[in-house]
Amino acid sequence: xxxxxxxxxxxxxxxxxxxxxxxxxxxxxxxxxxxxxxxxxxxxxxxxxxxxxxxxxxxxxxxxxxxxxxxxxxxxxxxxxxxxxxxxxxxxxxxxxxxxxxxxxxxxxxxxxxxxxxxxxxxxxxxxxxxxxxxxxxxxxxxxxxxxxxxxxxxxxxxxxxxxxxxxxxxxxxxxxxxxxxxxxxxxxxxxxxxxxxxxxxxxxxxxxxxxxxxxxxxxxxxxxxxxxxxxxxxxxxxxxxxxxxxxxxxxxxxxxxxxxxxxxxxxxxxxxxxxxxxxxxxxxxxxxxxxxxxxxxxxxxxxxxxxxxxxxxxxxxxxxxxxxxxx
Amino acid sequence: xxxxxxxxxxxxxxxxxxxxxxxxxxxxxxxxxxxxxxxxxxxxxxxxxxxxxxxxxxxxxxxxxxxxxxxxxxxxxxxxxxxxxxxxxxxxxxxxxxxxxxxxxxxxxxxxxxxxxxxxxxxxxxxxxxxxxxxxxxxxxxxxxxxxxxxxxxxxxxxxxxxxxxxxxxxxxxxxxxxxxxxxxxxxxxxxxxxxxxxxxxxxxxxxxxxxxxxxxxxxxxxxxxxxxxxxxxxxxxxxxxxxxxxxxxxxxxxxxxxxxxxxxxxxxxxxxxxxxxxxxxxxxxxxxxxxxxxxxxxxxxxxxxxxxxxxxxxxxxxxxxxxxxxxxxxxxxxxxxxxxxxxxxxxxxxxxxxxxxxxxxxxxxxxxxxxxxxxxxxxxxxxxxxxxxxxxxxxxxxxxxxxxxxxxxxxxxxxxxxxxxxxxxxxxxxxxxxxxxx
Numbered sequence: 001x002x003x004x005x006x007x008x009x010x011x012x013x014x015x016x017x018x019x020x021x022x023x024x025x026x027x028x029x030x031x032x033x034x035x036x037x038x039x040x041x042x043x044x045x046x047x048x049x050x051x052x053x054x055x056x057x058x059x060x061x062x063x064x065x066x067x068x069x070x071x072x073x074x075x076x077x078x079x080x081x082x083x084x085x086x087x088x089x090x091x092x093x094x095x096x097x098x099x100x101x102x103x104x105x106x107x108x109x110x111x112x113x114x115x116x117x118x119x120x121x122x123x124x125x126x127x128x129x130x131x132x133x134x135x136x137x138x139x140x141x142x143x144x145x146x147x148x149x150x151x152x153x154x155x156x157x158x159x160x161x162x163x164x165x166x167x168x169x170x171x172x173x174x175x176x177x178x179x180x181x182x183x184x185x186x187x188x189x190x191x192x193x194x195x196x197x198x199x200x201x202x203x204x205x206x207x208x209x210x211x212x213x214x215x216x217x218x219x220x221x222x223x224x225x226x227x228x229x230x231x232x233x234x235x236x237x238x239x240x241x242x243x244x245x246x247x248x249x250x251x252x253x254x255x256x257x258x259x260x261x262x263x264x265x266x267x268x269x270x271x272x273x274x275x276x277x278x279x280x281x282x283x284x285x286x287x288x289x290x291x292x293x294x295x296x297x298x299x300x301x302x303x304x305x306x307x308x309x310x311x312x313x314x315x316x317x318x319x320x321x322x323x324x325x326x327x328x
Numbered sequence: 329x330x331x332x333x334x335x336x337x338x339x340x341x342x343x344x345x346x347x348x349x350x351x352x353x354x355x356x357x358x359x360x361x362x363x364x365x366x367x368x369x370x371x372x373x374x375x376x377x378x379x380x381x382x383x384x385x386x387x388x389x390x391x392x393x394x395x396x397x398x399x400x401x402x403x404x405x406x407x408x409x410x411x412x413x414x415x416x417x418x419x420x421x422x423x424x425x426x427x428x429x430x431x432x433x434x435x436x437x438x439x440x441x442x443x444x445x446x447x448x449x450x451x452x453x454x455x456x457x458x459x460x461x462x463x464x465x466x467x468x469x470x471x472x473x474x475x476x477x478x479x480x481x482x483x484x485x486x487x488x489x490x491x492x493x494x495x496x497x498x499x500x501x502x503x504x505x506x507x508x509x510x511x512x513x514x515x516x517x518x519x520x521x522x523x524x525x526x527x528x529x530x531x532x533x534x535x536x537x538x539x540x541x542x543x544x545x546x547x548x549x550x551x552x553x554x555x556x557x558x559x560x561x562x563x564x565x566x567x568x569x570x571x572x573x574x575x576x577x578x579x580x581x582x583x584x585x586x587x588x589x590x591x592x593x594x595x596x597x598x599x600x601x602x603x604x605x606x607x608x609x610x611x612x613x614x615x616x617x618x619x620x621x622x623x624x625x626x627x628x629x630x631x632x633x634x635x636x637x638x639x640x641x642x643x644x645x646x647x648x649x650x651x652x653x654x655x656x657x658x659x660x661x662x663x664x665x666x667x668x669x670x671x672x673x674x675x676x677x678x679x680x681x682x683x684x685x686x687x688x689x690x691x692x693x694x695x696x697x698x699x700x701x702x703x704x705x706x707x708x709x710x711x712x713x714x715x716x717x718x719x720x721x722x723x724x725x726x727x728x729x730x731x732x733x734x735x736x737x738x739x740x741x742x743x744x745x746x747x748x749x750x751x752x753x754x755x756x757x758x759x760x761x762x763x764x765x766x767x
Contacts, residue, residue, distance in 0.1 A: 014608070014609070015608045015610075017608060017610045018609045018610050021609060021610035021613065022526075022527055022609070025519060025522050025527055026523060026527060026531075027519075028515075028516055028520050028522070028523055029524065029531070029532065029535045031516055031519075031520070032516055032519075032520040032535065032539060032580060032584060033520075033534070033535045033538055035580065036538050036539060036541075036542040036581065037538060039542065039549075039553050039577060040542075042553060042556070042557065043549065043553065046556055093448070094448050094451065094452060096448075097444060097445045097448030097449065098445075098449045098451075098452045100445050101446055101448060101449035104445070105442060105445055105446060105449075114449065114453070117452075117453060117456060118452070119631070119699070120456070120696075122635075123631065123634040123635060123638070123695055123699055124459065124638070124692070124695065125637070125638020125639070125666055125692070126638065126639075126640065127638065127640045127666040127669050127670055127688055127691070128459060128460075128638070128688050128692055129459060130670075131463065131466075131669065131673060131684065131685060132459045132462055134673070135462075135466065136462050140407060140408050140409045141409055142407075143407020143408075144409045144413065146407075147410045188459070191452060219434055219435060219437070219438035220441075220442065221437055221438040221441035221442070222434065222437075224441070245544050248546070249544075249546025249547065249548070249549075251547060251641040252640040252641055252644075252666075252670060256670070256673065277546055277548045277641065280552055280645075281548055281645070284552065284555065292556065295552065296552065296556070299546075299549045302549070303544070303545060303546065303549055306546060309544070310540075310541070310543070311541065311544075314540060
């Protein structure tokens with residue numbers, strides 16, 4: 001009987017240059033890691049004094065006067081979430097339709113052009129969207145706000161205080177600078193992000209299953225519903241969540257359009273609103289050290305919110321069938 | 329070929345192979361008239377029929393007219409945006425009714441879905457065109473004056489006409505800040521991406537997790553971080569350097585993640601071939617991995633820069649604001665284009681607002697240029713070369729061949745003994761398919 005072959009010892013001997021390369025690469029990775037961790041921990045450290053003083057009431061107090069009296073992010077958090085929800089609920093149907101159009105309906109040449117245009121839209125600076133929203137979109141959108149309010153005022157979020165339903169002359173100033181209009185402008189920034197993720201997944205739907213659906217007599221829409229959409233379900237949810245993460249953190253367009261409301265504003269069509277990022281952009285300049293700590297606490301809350309949303313999105317995309325194949 | 333044709337062919341072959349042709353065939357085939365096939369018209373395969381186009385146009389006309397009726401006669405509707413929304417909903421409704429007149433429900437749903445998807449795609453393009461077009465249109469009065477590009481806002485009253493003052497300080501500031509930001513974000517982002525791919529392990533995994541998490545960092549927090557560390561804690565003044573650092577904190581995770589995704593797509597065969605030839609890790613990365621993914625990496629970096637160049641919030645917190653041209657990133661406040669637009673738009677004077685739109689338009693041009701460069705470089709797969717690169721690779725291979733030949737002559741070795749006179753590893757790695765190196 002032959003003795004069992006001994007396991008060969010595999011030992012790679014690295015050259016000096018490889019050692020140097022690995023060292024440099026590790027150093028670069030460590031630098032990035034340290035910088036990123038520093039941002040996170042620094043946020044936490046600077047936020048600690050304010051959070052310590054305010055405690056849990058930080059999340060439930062409305063009003064911002066950190067140097068005298070209470071402060072909390074109830075109104076900003078509500079505003080941030082409302083703007084993001086408005087943005088996502090407008091952007092996702094558009095992104096879904098556009099993604100399906102690009103991957104399923106468009107001819108090849110149009111497809112490449114559209115993919116470029118969507119990427120370009122993602123690169124357009126938010127100040128450009130903000131200017132457009134403030135000067136072009138808002139004057140035209142107030143009538144839509146008024147129309148929605150006129151017909152759907154019985155839904156609580158569409159209610160506007162102080163509006164006279166019987167008056168023939170509409171008071172448009174009640175509808176400007178609202179959460180709804182800011183959310184619609186943010187939707188334009190969210191659409192390309194959600195759309196590119198969805199399109200990527202849709203275009204990877206397996207050809208065999210598509211042809212199988214066609215062979216069974218499906219129309220194109222039937223094929224999309226039975227093959228493409230189930231295949232890309234993870235990407236639809238993940239793209240929505242990534243868009244939500246972007247919408248939560250949007251600063252400039254929101255602070256240009258919205259005007260800070262003194263109260264907790266849940267009527268999305270009514271003038272006034274607030275968001276955490278707008279609060280930071282407006283308040284950082286005249287903040288005392290303790291006020292800055294309070295701003296850091298608000299920033300930390302925003303960061304934790306976006307982080308949770310993005311992590312869930314990443315998990316959903318990675319676990320889905322389409323995400324397992326793609327590298328994103 | 330139809331099933332009947334196949335059966336016929338099979339039977340014909342079978343009888344031909346039989347030795348006794350007079351034997352009664354087991355299958356009787358009815359005679360097929362030959363001229364019917366010749367007379368058969370080619371089936372139209374076009375997907376669009378005249379009726380489809382007509383029903384789209386009809387539904388569109390009906391929707392526009394009905395909405396006009398609602399708006400002008402019935403009320404209480406007003407406003408352009410509501411008009412478009414209602415008209416679109418009515419269009420889809422009318423189209424569904426029109427199609428269902430002569431198709432069944434399944435086909436009707438298919439048509440309606442196609443129309444809805446196409447109009448959503450068109451909506452995005454139209455909105456993008458509107459946003460870009462409106463920016464240029466509103467800033468046009470400022471953009472036509474040459475002084476807008478050659479002057480700063482020094483000693484300009486806000487009531488001065490557009491023939492005075494400009495955004496030169498913003499252009500210079502933007503370019504300096506983006507150079508600082510990408511000077512930090514690009515090398516470290518690429519290095520970290522290479523690290524995550526080449527030195528795998530728990531440390532690399534942890535780095536990847538943290539970097540992915542930090543892409544969620546809202547842009548205003550990057551500014552707040554630099555404001556609290558560099559400016560408040562370390563005592564640096566608001567300057568271009570601080571703004572560049574804030575943009576770098578913003579761009580670093582984005583660049584790193586994009587480069588990481590690109591590097592994961594390197595074909596394993598190429599790196600393995602390199603290792604099989606005895607190349608070390610460093611030389612493999614430098615000569616195979618990075619050149620293969622050059623266009624993808626360039627695209628990732630440029631798109632990261634295009635994203636960072638338009639960020640306003642980090643700059644707002646860190647750069648300060650000035651009306652003067654400042655070339656020095658370390659000393660003094662620095663203006664940038666998005667910040668200029670953000671500050672000027674809040675003045676209640678139409679000239680200032682025009683200037684704001686003008687600077688947004690210049691910023692948009694910068695983004696478009698970066699984007700066009702990224703498209704020109706990227707969009708090619710690994711190993712797909714431009715005509716110029718192909719020529720250079722061929723020339724290099726020819727030089728190699730000439731060198732081998734000279735050396736072989738000098739050593740008196742016959743040509744056939746050389747190992748296939750291959751081009752250098754670099755040429756092969758970049759373009760595995762080309763075979764034009766031979767003279």
